[in-house]
Amino acid sequence: MNNNNDLLDIKSLSSYGIHGALGLLMGIGVGYIAFYMITILNSVSSLDLIGVSFAFASLIIYGLFGLYIGYVFGRQKKSSVASIKYATAGIVGGFVSGFLLFGEYIKIYGLLDPLLVTLVFVGPILGFPKIKNIVIMTISCISGAVLGYGLNLYAQNIVVYVNSTWTGGGLYALIIGIILTLFEIGIAGASIAFGMYFIERTAYTVREIPRFLKITRGAGIILAFIIIFAYASLFLGVAKYATTDVSIDISSADGNATVFVPVILEDGIVMKMYGNPAISGYSKAEIIDTDHGKAFKISGSGPIGIKMNQTGGWLAHDQEAEEKFVNGFTLSTSNTTRFGEIHDPVDVWIYSKEDGAMFSISIKRDNGWGRDMRISTQRNEKLIRGWQVVRLSVGSMMYD
Numbered sequence: 001m002n003n004n005n006d007l008l009d010i011k012s013l014s015s016y017g018i019h020g021a022l023g024l025l026m027g028i029g030v031g032y033i034a035f036y037m038i039t040i041l042n043s044v045s046s047l048d049l050i051g052v053s054f055a056f057a058s059l060i061i062y063g064l065f066g067l068y069i070g071y072v073f074g075r076q077k078k079s080s081v082a083s084i085k086y087a088t089a090g091i092v093g094g095f096v097s098g099f100l101l102f103g104e105y106i107k108i109y110g111l112l113d114p115l116l117v118t119l120v121f122v123g124p125i126l127g128f129p130k131i132k133n134i135v136i137m138t139i140s141c142i143s144g145a146v147l148g149y150g151l152n153l154y155a156q157n158i159v160v161y162v163n164s165t166w167t168g169g170g171l172y173a174l175i176i177g178i179i180l181t182l183f184e185i186g187i188a189g190a191s192i193a194f195g196m197y198f199i200e201r202t203a204y205t206v207r208e209i210p211r212f213l214k215i216t217r218g219a220g221i222i223l224a225f226i227i228i229f230a231y232a233s234l235f236l237g238v239a240k241y242a243t244t245d246v247s248i249d250i251s252s253a254d255g256n257a258t259v260f261v262p263v264i265l266e267d268g269i270v271m272k273m274y275g276n277p278a279i280s281g282y283s284k285a286e287i288i289d290t291d292h293g294k295a296f297k298i299s300g301s302g303p304i305g306i307k308m309n310q311t312g313g314w315l316a317h318d319q320e321a322e323e324k325f326v327n328g329f330t331l332s333t334s335n336t337t338r339f340g341e342i343h344d345p346v347d348v349w350i351y352s353k354e355d356g357a358m359f360s361i362s363i364k365r366d367n368g369w370g371r372d373m374r375i376s377t378q379r380n381e382k383l384i385r386g387w388q389v390v391r392l393s394v395g396s397m398m399y400d
Contacts, residue, residue, distance in 0.1 A: 013197055016073065020193025021186035023068035024061070026220030028115065028185060031061035032227050051098025055091045058118050062090030064216065065189070069196060071209055089122035096121045110152055111231045112184060119145040119188060126195070133199040140195025144188040151187060155180035156239070159232075160368070164241040164311070177232040178225075185224070238370040242312035242325055244271065245364040248296075249380075250283075250304040250357060257304065258353035259383065260295035261361060262331040263287065266324075270294060270332075273310035280305040292349040292387065293332040299353075312368075325367050331375075340373060342394045350390045352383035359383050361392070371396065 035057035038049070066086025070079030097117045100106045108114055119141050127137035155177060162173040209217075244264065250257050264271050270287055274296060277285055283300020298304060312325065326340035333349035336342065350359065359382075363375040373396045381390055 013194065016193040016197040017190035019069065019072050020065075020189040020191070020196075022189070022217065022221070023065040023072075024189025024192070025182070025185050025224050026068060026217045027061035027064040028112075029220035029223030029225075029227065030064060030216070031057040031059075033223055034060055050102050051095050054098040054101075054114055054118065055094030057114075058090030058094030058097075059087050060090075061115065062093075062122065063087035064220065065192070068209075068213060068217065069193060071213055073196070073200065085126060086122075089125035090118065092125055093118035093121035110156070111228070112148065112152060112181070112188075116145040116149050116152070116188065119148075119192070122192075123195070126192070127199065130199075136198050137192075137195045140191050140198075144191025147191065148184045148188040151180060151184045155184065156235075159236070160239050160241060163236050163239055164368070170236055173236055174229075174232050177235065178228050181228050181232070238368070240366075240368040242368045243364075243366050244273070244310045244312070245362075245366075246273070246306075246308040247362045248298065248304075248306040249360045250298060250300075251302070252354055252357045254354065254356075255301045256354065257301070257357040258297070258299040259357060259359055260288070260290060260297050260333075260351035261359075262333040262348045262350075263294055263296045264363065265294070265330050265332055266328065271310055273308040276308075278307045290333070290351070292351075295333060295351070322367060322369075325365070326371065326373065329365075339375065339394055340396060343396070345378065345391045345393050346375075347389045347391055349387055350381075350383060351387050352385060355383075355385045357383045359390075 035053055038053045038056060063083050063086055067079055067083040069086075070082030074082055097106075097114060100117070101108055101114075106117060108117070123138035123141035124134050126141070127134035158180070159173045159177045162169040162176060166172060246264070248261060250259055263274055274285075274287055279285060281300055281302050281304040283298060283304040283306075285296055285298045285306060288295055288297045298306065327338040329339065330337055331346075331348055334346060336346040336348075339346075352359070358380050360377045360380045362377075365373040365375075367373075373394075375392050375394050378391060378393050383390075
């Protein structure tokens with residue numbers, strides 16, 4: 001192959017990638033609007049039609065993609081064939097993905113996860129009936145899904161980091177999220193188109209796109225931007241690092257107080273924040289061992305306030321981490337476990353060296369993704385000398 005052909009092939013491949021990205025973006029814009037409309041109707045009629053919804057959305061997404069690719073790279077009389085093939089692949093992929101989701105064999109966490117899952121199943125259909133073409137299209141579609149999903153995780157990590165740690169980082173996170181989501185779609189669309197290039201070997205030519213397809217492409221891309229913007233805005237509302245906050249207040253009529261309070265244990269280990277508490281008032285605090293388990297010994301005079309905070313890792317796409325954060329912790333002087341499933345008060349052991357010390361504690365566990373758990377004294381408790389049982393209220397709220 002000579003240099004001119006090399007240059008021609010590179011130009012053709014580049015053109016396929018660009019138009020593949022545009023075609024998929026167009027299809028997603030129209031297809032996801034249809035999907036959300038079906039979802040709204042489902043919620044009204046209380047019908048679970050997730051498989052049908054996926055299939056219908058996939059028909060639109062891949063049908064428009066095929067129609068666009070057919071016009072741009074194939075002879076126009078072949079555009080209908082391409083559209084039928086892509087639409088068929090979309091329906092089958094949508095039904096398979098819907099079945100897997102309905103049976104809880106897979107979990108959908110993000111905006112484009114359904115598309116990427118569907119993409120895994122469309123390759124063999126797009127390459128049918130030639131074995132070589134089936135292999136090429138399967139590789140290209142799965143590669144697009146894997147690369148897109150990888151970028152999805154990477155993008156969400158960046159967005160969560162910026163949203164959690166930067167002052168006023170919400171706007172930057174929104175912009176980053178939109179840009180990387182567009183790249184994610186582009187990678188998937190380009191990957192499918194690359195596969196079509198290798199089975200069709202169509203050289204790059206300038207071809208006029210019909211007016212109706214130009215209008216559809218423009219409208220689809222605008223709708224895709226709107227969907228991505230709306231999703232990214234909602235995502236930023238809850239997507240932050242998991243945090244644990246503890247606040248303790250102690251006071252005594254005679255000025256002196258020594259109190260042992262429970263500490264939070266994760267995997268049986270005291271959380272690191274207890275080693276560096278923010279203390280107001282004349283007091284000191286340390287972790288000690290007692291007959292009821294480890295405790296936080298606080299001693300001092302006057303009003304004593306202690307605040308602690310610890311930021312955890314990112315929990316998206318990790319059910320085990322989510323379960324561990326919600327239920328994988330205990331209070332050291334209590335026998336209660338699985339706090340995330342409790343809605344009734346629980347008892348903990350508290351020790352006071354003096355009579356009459358006033359005590360309150362508030363624990364907040366926020367998983368960063370819309371779930372807020374709180375454990376606290378029901379009122380400002382008046383302690384007696386020695387060990388005693390104090391009742392704490394437990395509550396959990398979901399925002400997602």
